[in-house]
Structures are given as C-alpha cells and as structure tokens.
Amino acid sequence: MKNLIILAALAIGLFACTSNNSKKQAENIELVKSYVSAVENLEFESMSNYLDVNYLGMGPSYGDSIGKLEAVANWQWSAENLYEKIQYNRSRFAAVTIPDGENKGEWVSNWAELKIIYKNEFGEVTVWANTNYLIENGKIKRSITFYNEADVLRQLGFIMILPGFAE
Secondary structure, eight states: OHHHHHHHHHHHHHHHHHHHHHHHHHHHHHHHHHHHHHHHTTOHHHHHHHEEEEEEEEOSSTTOEEEHHHHHHHHHHHHHHTEEEEEEEEEEEEEEEEOSSTTOEEEEEEEEEEEEEESSTTOEEEEEEEEEEEEETTEEEEEEEEEOHHHHHHHTTSSOOOTTSOO
C-alpha cells in the first residue's frame, strides 16, 4: 500500500510538472504566432513589443546578427521599399525546453513556406524557412533564422543553375 501511495504521488507530481510545462510551451507558441502575424501584417510597433530589449537576431548567413531597434527598422525599410507582402504558408510550430548548456532555455521553432511578393519587377519568391526563437519572460530574446539565400537569388534571376545540376 505504501508503494502504491508513493507511486500515485509521483505520478501526480509528474503530471503537474508536465501540465505546467505544456501550458508554458503553448503560451510561448502563441507568442511566436503573434509575432509572425505582426510580420505578415507589417505591424512594426507590435513586432517591437514582442521583442526583448536585448533581442539578438541571427542568420540566415553565418555571422549575420541584428539587435531589436535595427531589426524593426530593417523590416520597416523592407516593407516601404522592397516587399509588397510576406505570407507564411504551411507554417508549423514546435516548442522545446533545453535544460542546460549554451542554448539553455525555452525555444519555439517555426517551419514555414514563405511567399514574398516584391514591389518591383522581381515578382515573387517562395522559400522554405526555419526560425528558432528563445523566449524569456514573455518576450523573444533571440532568433536564429535559416533559409537558402541562393535559392532566393535564383528565383529572382540573379544567379543561374549550371547545366547538369538539379534545379
């Protein structure tokens, strides 16, 4: 009987921890979804509100990094001068907690097919993108973005695929 009580207490404790963790992960996913929506709708003030004061954005190229003020200004400049529309299609989200190490924390990953429509003669591109967001205190503290820049340039007509290589 004593073992049964201990097992029941342990199960309740684990369930409570899992439930709290699941709730926090769901909140983090909703935060990132709201940020993505602000990006799609070009809501710069909202974008700024979701980013931590010490936000650091990294990628897509190695060594690329940008702070909060520069990131929002960059999005605003791009919307005014470059992009007609950015649309996240087939967007999927997953949350994970990394318990230790250099990247310790609560992360949300977003995989999406991005459709970018340009304001000029370039037309549009579709690109697979993955962004991982570190969430701290209800804000996006860091993001790491990956996408194939060469594919974007190919679709825009700036580079060509050599004969014999797959498109």
